Amino acid sequence: MVKCPRCGKEVSSRPGTICPRCGLNVSEVNSKIRCPEPNCRALVSKKLEYCPKCGCKLKGYKLNELMRLARNKIDEVFYDDKE
Numbered sequence: 001m002v003k004c005p006r007c008g009k010e011v012s013s014r015p016g017t018i019c020p021r022c023g024l025n026v027s028e029v030n031s032k033i034r035c036p037e038p039n040c041r042a043l044v045s046k047k048l049e050y051c052p053k054c055g056c057k058l059k060g061y062k063l064n065e066l067m068r069l070a071r072n073k074i075d076e077v078f079y080d081d082k083e
């Protein structure tokens with residue numbers, strides 16, 4: 001159980017839970033993401049724009065950007081092998 005951040009009612013922490021008292025989407029507000037910084041990896045609230053631990057930007061770090069970074073890494077390895 002988690003507490004609704006708006007009205008304080010105890011609600012289920014399962015994904016998609018809506019607070020029965022105030023209608024807030026509790027799971028969305030409470031959901032956490034991992035800081036994309038490899039040295040940090042702190043669990044931070046999705047609502048925050050910057051990581052409170054390392055200060056890096058959290059928003060705008062989309063999946064396709066991560067894919068691109070991963071691909072760059074693969075390219076680096078590839079070129080290393082070639083030379």
Ligand SMILES: [Zn+2]
Binds near residue numbers: 009019021022024
């Ligand atoms: Zn509520």
Ligand SMILES: [Zn+2]
Binds near residue numbers: 036037040053054055
């Ligand atoms: Zn961080």
